[in-house]
Amino acid sequence: MPTAPQNTDELYQALQENDRLPYGRTRTVTAEELVDAAEQFADPVPLIDALLELQEAYTYGSEPRKSPVVFARLLTLFDERPEVFDERLRHTLFWRFKWVANALRSLPEIPLASLRQWLTEMRDRYEKAGVGLQPYYGQAYQLAAHVGEDTALAYELWAGRARTRLSDCEACETCERALYHLAAGDDERALRAWEPVLAGKESCQEEPARSVSYALLPLLRTGRADQARELHLAGYRGCRRNPSMSGEVGRHLEFCALTGNEARGLELLAENRSLFDEVDSPLDLLSFLTGVEVLLQRVEFVGHGELPAAGYAGRSWTVAELRAELGARADHLAARFDARNGTTAHTDRRGARLERAPLLDGLELTLRTRDLDEVAPAAPAARVGTPAARTAAALPDSLPELIIRARELDEQGHPDARACWARLRTLTAARDYTHPEDPAVGPLVRLRADLLADEADRAGEREDFAASAALREEAAGLYEEAGAVGDAALAHACALLAAAEVPAQGAEDEAEATAAALTAAHASMVRLHEETPGLAPYQEARLLRLRVTALALRLQSSGSEEHIAPVLAELDLLDAFATRHGIAGQISGARLMRASTYALSGDLPRAVSEIDASLDWSRAHGPAWHLPRVLGLRGRLRLGLQDARAAHADLTEGLRLAADWPADVVDTSRLHGDLAEACMHLGRPEEALRHLTRSAELDLRRDRRTDAFCTYSNAAQLSLDLGRVEDCIALLDSLLAEPDAAAGELDDRLLAQLCLTRARALHAGDDLKAATAEFVALAAESAGWDDDPGSHAMIAAETAVLLGESGEFERAREVADQALAAHAKAPRYEQLSNCLRELARLQAQRQGAEGLADARAFLADAGRIADAARADAYQARGRSLDTALAYEHGRVNAYAGEYEDAVAALEKALALLGEPGPEQERAAEWAECTRLAGAVEGIYLERPAPALTRLDAAVSRLTALGHTEEAEPLTALAARLREQE
Incomplete structure (x- = not known):
C-alpha cells in the first residue's frame, strides 16, 4: 500500500480495491495494513470492516491460525459496543462463527475439547441472539465426520432442520449431504444430491469447484466418464494455484492418476508447485499431499520414478524422491490429527486413497494428450506409432559392423542410419573408446567427420543454417584429412547450401x-x-x-x-x-x-x-520411406484442386504408412496438418482438431516450437469455435505454462495471440472477471505495438466492452479512448463501431436516464466512425454501420425512457434498411427494428393503434416473402397489444 488512508473515504476505497485482488499474500498484507490504518479513526465501524476483510483474507488465503485471532477482536468489539453493529455487520459476525469452527478443526494442535467448547460458545451465542440452531448442528455434524465418529445422528440433527439465514449456502450444504452419502459408499445417491451443483444451478465462492473435485471418482465408478472429463476441466480451473483449495487440487491430481493421465498430472503439479509452501492449513495440506502422492505413486509404479517432479522449493526432485518425502510428511500430519481426535480416521482415509486402483486405462482429458514417455527429459522416441526399441534392437553388436552398417544406410538415405549414428556418438564419447583397426572401417578421423555431418543434418532440420554450414565445413576438413575426397566434396556442397539459407541481415x-x-x-x-x-x-x-x-x-x-x-x-x-x-x-x-x-x-x-x-x-520400386511423402504431396495437390475427399484418402494412407518411420523423416507433423485442412473442407472439424493437436505436439518434440505454437493456436481457436470452451482454456493453460512461454521467450505477438484466445474463451465460459483481467493486461501490452496500432485498437475495443459488462464504465471510457486513438492510425471501423454501440447499450441498460449522456457520447463517437467509413468507401462485413447506429440510438433512448427519441431513431433505421427482400439476414434485422419500434410505441408511449398498424403491415410483408420465423415475434407482440386494448 503506497500511502496509508487519511480518512474513512480513502479507507473504504482501499478496502474496495483490495477486495478485487485474488486471495494470497499481497491481499493479506494489504488487509493487515488497512486494519492498522483503521485504528486511528474514532468511529469503530471502519475498524470492524477492516477486520472483517482481514479475516476473509486469512480464511481464503489458507492461514487458519490467524483467522480465529481476528474474530476474537471482532467478538470483543461486539460485546463492548453492540449498538455499532447494524444488521449487516451483525449478520456477518454470526455467520463467521462457522469460519472459526472450520479453522480450529484444521489445526491438529487445537485439542478436541477446545473444538467442542467453541461449538458450545456458538450455540450459546445463537440462542441468546434468537437465531436458529441449524448452522450449529451443521458444524457439530462436520466435527463428527472429521473425527470419524458415527455420524448418523449428527447428520439427522442437522439435515432434518429447516435452514436459517445463517445456514451455509445451498451449494455448500448440498456438498455436505452428498459427501455423507459418498462416505456411506452410495455413489448414485451422492451424485443425485450433487446434481444441482454440478449442473451449475447452485454456486458460491467455493462451489461448484469443491463438489466437482469430490464427484470426479464417483462419476467414473458409475460410468459417467465424459461428464467427469468435462467437470475436471472446468473444476480444476476454479481451484488451481489457490491455497485455500489445495485439497481440491490434490483430488484433481488423483483423478489424473487413476485415468491414465499421469503426464497431465505432472503438468498440473508443476503449475501448483507454490502450494507446497503457501498452504498453512494442516488439514488442507494433508489432503493435497495425499492427492500428489497418489499421482507420484502411480508414475513410479509404471516405471517412471526417475522423471523430474515439481516439489518443495530449494532443490530438484525426481518422482521417487518427492513421493518418499511428502509421504513421510503426510503420514506425520495424519498421525497428528488422529492423536488429537482419538481415532484412526485420517490415516485410514489416506490409506484408502493410496490403495485405489486405476479406474480407466486411458481417458482423453485434454486436447494436448501426452504420455509419460513424451514428457521424459531423454531424447524423443525414434518412432511415432511403433515401438521405440525397433531400430535399437536391429543395431549390430560389433563396433566395426555398426560403423559399416551406418555408412551403408546413410548411402541409401535410410532413416535407420540415425539410430546408428546416435549409438556411435555415445560410444565415441566414452573415455575408454578404442577405434577398431580395420581397413574396412577407416581411421577415427573419418568417423568423427561422419558424426559431424549427422550433427549438421540435425542443425539444418532446426533451421539453424549457420551452425549446419560450420559443422559441414569442419566435417569436410576431416574427410580430406582421412583421404575421403568424395565425402569431403559432399560436405562442402552441403555447407554451400546451408550458408545460402542463412537469412540475409539488413x-x-x-x-x-x-x-x-x-x-x-x-x-x-x-x-x-x-x-x-x-x-x-x-x-x-x-x-x-x-x-x-x-x-x-x-x-x-x-x-x-x-x-x-x-x-x-x-x-x-x-x-x-x-x-x-x-x-x-x-x-x-x-x-x-x-x-x-x-x-x-x-x-x-x-x-x-x-x-x-x-x-x-x-x-x-521403393524406397518405402518415400511413400508417405509422395502421398502427402498428392494430398496437398488435390486440396489445391478442391478435391478434399481424395486428398483425405491420400493423406490418411500416408499417415498410416508414416507410422513405420521416424516422424521427422516423413514429416508426420505436416501430414497431420494437411489432414486437418482436408477435414475442415469436408465439414469434419472435430477430426481436424485432433490432427491439429497431433501435428503441433510432434513439432514441439522436434523443437520446432514456433510452428508448434502457431498450430496449437489454430487448434485453440477451432475448439472455441466448436463451443469446447473448457478444452480451449485447458489447452492454452498448458501451452502458456511451457518454460519458454512462461519466461516470455516466445515471439511476443504469438504469445499475445494465445492469451487473446484464452481471454475470449474465458468470456465465452462466463468467467467475466478473469476474462476482463486478461484483456486489460493485453490492452496494456499492445499499447506499445507502434508497428501494429490496428491490433491494439481491436484488443482495446474488446477490453472496453468487457469493462462495460462489469459495470466499470469510467475505465471502459478510458480504454475506448485508447482504441479510438489507435484506430486513427490504423482504422478498424467495424470493430470500433461495434464496441462503442455495445458500450452505449450497456450503460443505458444498467444506468437508465442517469447514464444517457455518457451512452450518447459513445454513440457520437460511433457516428464519427461511420462517417469516416462512408468517406473511405468502407463496406462492413456485417450490418451497415449507419443502420446499426440508428437502431442503437433507438435502443439506448428506450432504456433511458426517452421514448419519442427512440421511435424517431428506429424510424431512421428502418428507412436506412429499406423494405425487406428475400435475404433472411436482412429480413431478420428489419423485423427486429420494427418489433422494437412497435413495443416502444404501443407499450411505453401507450399508442397501440399505430403500433398495431405498423406490426400488422410488417407481418403481412414478411409472410408474403416467406419469412414466417422472423414474423413470429411481431405476431406475438401484436396479440399482446390487442389483449391490452
Missing part, C-alpha cells in the same frame, strides 16, 4: 538476397562437381540432388518463371543419372521434386500427373 529485399545467394551456391556446386574426380555413383547423385535443391529453393524464394526451367533441367540430369545407376531413392526424390516444381509454377494438373506417376513408381 537486406532491403530478403527474397532477392536469398535468391542471389542460392544462385551463387549452385554455381559453386557445379564447379565442385566438375573438379572432384573419382566420385562414387551415390556421391555424384547426391551432388546432383544438392544442385537441384539449390535451384528449387531459389524458385521457392523468388517465384520467378525464369527460375522454373533450370530446376527441371537439373532434375532431368538427376533422374537420368539415378536411373542409369539404379539408385532408387534418388529416382523417387527427383520425381517428387518434379511434381513440386510444377505445383510451384502453378501447373497443378501437370503436377498431379507427375505425382501419380511418381507414386506408381515408388510403390513398385
Whole structure:
C-alpha cells in the first residue's frame, strides 16, 4: 500500500480495491495494513470492516491460525459496543462463527475439547441472539465426520432442520449431504444430491469447484466418464494455484492418476508447485499431499520414478524422491490429527486413497494428450506409432559392423542410419573408446567427420543454417584429412547450401538476397562437381540432388518463371543419372521434386500427373520411406484442386504408412496438418482438431516450437469455435505454462495471440472477471505495438466492452479512448463501431436516464466512425454501420425512457434498411427494428393503434416473402397489444 488512508473515504476505497485482488499474500498484507490504518479513526465501524476483510483474507488465503485471532477482536468489539453493529455487520459476525469452527478443526494442535467448547460458545451465542440452531448442528455434524465418529445422528440433527439465514449456502450444504452419502459408499445417491451443483444451478465462492473435485471418482465408478472429463476441466480451473483449495487440487491430481493421465498430472503439479509452501492449513495440506502422492505413486509404479517432479522449493526432485518425502510428511500430519481426535480416521482415509486402483486405462482429458514417455527429459522416441526399441534392437553388436552398417544406410538415405549414428556418438564419447583397426572401417578421423555431418543434418532440420554450414565445413576438413575426397566434396556442397539459407541481415529485399545467394551456391556446386574426380555413383547423385535443391529453393524464394526451367533441367540430369545407376531413392526424390516444381509454377494438373506417376513408381520400386511423402504431396495437390475427399484418402494412407518411420523423416507433423485442412473442407472439424493437436505436439518434440505454437493456436481457436470452451482454456493453460512461454521467450505477438484466445474463451465460459483481467493486461501490452496500432485498437475495443459488462464504465471510457486513438492510425471501423454501440447499450441498460449522456457520447463517437467509413468507401462485413447506429440510438433512448427519441431513431433505421427482400439476414434485422419500434410505441408511449398498424403491415410483408420465423415475434407482440386494448 503506497500511502496509508487519511480518512474513512480513502479507507473504504482501499478496502474496495483490495477486495478485487485474488486471495494470497499481497491481499493479506494489504488487509493487515488497512486494519492498522483503521485504528486511528474514532468511529469503530471502519475498524470492524477492516477486520472483517482481514479475516476473509486469512480464511481464503489458507492461514487458519490467524483467522480465529481476528474474530476474537471482532467478538470483543461486539460485546463492548453492540449498538455499532447494524444488521449487516451483525449478520456477518454470526455467520463467521462457522469460519472459526472450520479453522480450529484444521489445526491438529487445537485439542478436541477446545473444538467442542467453541461449538458450545456458538450455540450459546445463537440462542441468546434468537437465531436458529441449524448452522450449529451443521458444524457439530462436520466435527463428527472429521473425527470419524458415527455420524448418523449428527447428520439427522442437522439435515432434518429447516435452514436459517445463517445456514451455509445451498451449494455448500448440498456438498455436505452428498459427501455423507459418498462416505456411506452410495455413489448414485451422492451424485443425485450433487446434481444441482454440478449442473451449475447452485454456486458460491467455493462451489461448484469443491463438489466437482469430490464427484470426479464417483462419476467414473458409475460410468459417467465424459461428464467427469468435462467437470475436471472446468473444476480444476476454479481451484488451481489457490491455497485455500489445495485439497481440491490434490483430488484433481488423483483423478489424473487413476485415468491414465499421469503426464497431465505432472503438468498440473508443476503449475501448483507454490502450494507446497503457501498452504498453512494442516488439514488442507494433508489432503493435497495425499492427492500428489497418489499421482507420484502411480508414475513410479509404471516405471517412471526417475522423471523430474515439481516439489518443495530449494532443490530438484525426481518422482521417487518427492513421493518418499511428502509421504513421510503426510503420514506425520495424519498421525497428528488422529492423536488429537482419538481415532484412526485420517490415516485410514489416506490409506484408502493410496490403495485405489486405476479406474480407466486411458481417458482423453485434454486436447494436448501426452504420455509419460513424451514428457521424459531423454531424447524423443525414434518412432511415432511403433515401438521405440525397433531400430535399437536391429543395431549390430560389433563396433566395426555398426560403423559399416551406418555408412551403408546413410548411402541409401535410410532413416535407420540415425539410430546408428546416435549409438556411435555415445560410444565415441566414452573415455575408454578404442577405434577398431580395420581397413574396412577407416581411421577415427573419418568417423568423427561422419558424426559431424549427422550433427549438421540435425542443425539444418532446426533451421539453424549457420551452425549446419560450420559443422559441414569442419566435417569436410576431416574427410580430406582421412583421404575421403568424395565425402569431403559432399560436405562442402552441403555447407554451400546451408550458408545460402542463412537469412540475409539488413537486406532491403530478403527474397532477392536469398535468391542471389542460392544462385551463387549452385554455381559453386557445379564447379565442385566438375573438379572432384573419382566420385562414387551415390556421391555424384547426391551432388546432383544438392544442385537441384539449390535451384528449387531459389524458385521457392523468388517465384520467378525464369527460375522454373533450370530446376527441371537439373532434375532431368538427376533422374537420368539415378536411373542409369539404379539408385532408387534418388529416382523417387527427383520425381517428387518434379511434381513440386510444377505445383510451384502453378501447373497443378501437370503436377498431379507427375505425382501419380511418381507414386506408381515408388510403390513398385521403393524406397518405402518415400511413400508417405509422395502421398502427402498428392494430398496437398488435390486440396489445391478442391478435391478434399481424395486428398483425405491420400493423406490418411500416408499417415498410416508414416507410422513405420521416424516422424521427422516423413514429416508426420505436416501430414497431420494437411489432414486437418482436408477435414475442415469436408465439414469434419472435430477430426481436424485432433490432427491439429497431433501435428503441433510432434513439432514441439522436434523443437520446432514456433510452428508448434502457431498450430496449437489454430487448434485453440477451432475448439472455441466448436463451443469446447473448457478444452480451449485447458489447452492454452498448458501451452502458456511451457518454460519458454512462461519466461516470455516466445515471439511476443504469438504469445499475445494465445492469451487473446484464452481471454475470449474465458468470456465465452462466463468467467467475466478473469476474462476482463486478461484483456486489460493485453490492452496494456499492445499499447506499445507502434508497428501494429490496428491490433491494439481491436484488443482495446474488446477490453472496453468487457469493462462495460462489469459495470466499470469510467475505465471502459478510458480504454475506448485508447482504441479510438489507435484506430486513427490504423482504422478498424467495424470493430470500433461495434464496441462503442455495445458500450452505449450497456450503460443505458444498467444506468437508465442517469447514464444517457455518457451512452450518447459513445454513440457520437460511433457516428464519427461511420462517417469516416462512408468517406473511405468502407463496406462492413456485417450490418451497415449507419443502420446499426440508428437502431442503437433507438435502443439506448428506450432504456433511458426517452421514448419519442427512440421511435424517431428506429424510424431512421428502418428507412436506412429499406423494405425487406428475400435475404433472411436482412429480413431478420428489419423485423427486429420494427418489433422494437412497435413495443416502444404501443407499450411505453401507450399508442397501440399505430403500433398495431405498423406490426400488422410488417407481418403481412414478411409472410408474403416467406419469412414466417422472423414474423413470429411481431405476431406475438401484436396479440399482446390487442389483449391490452
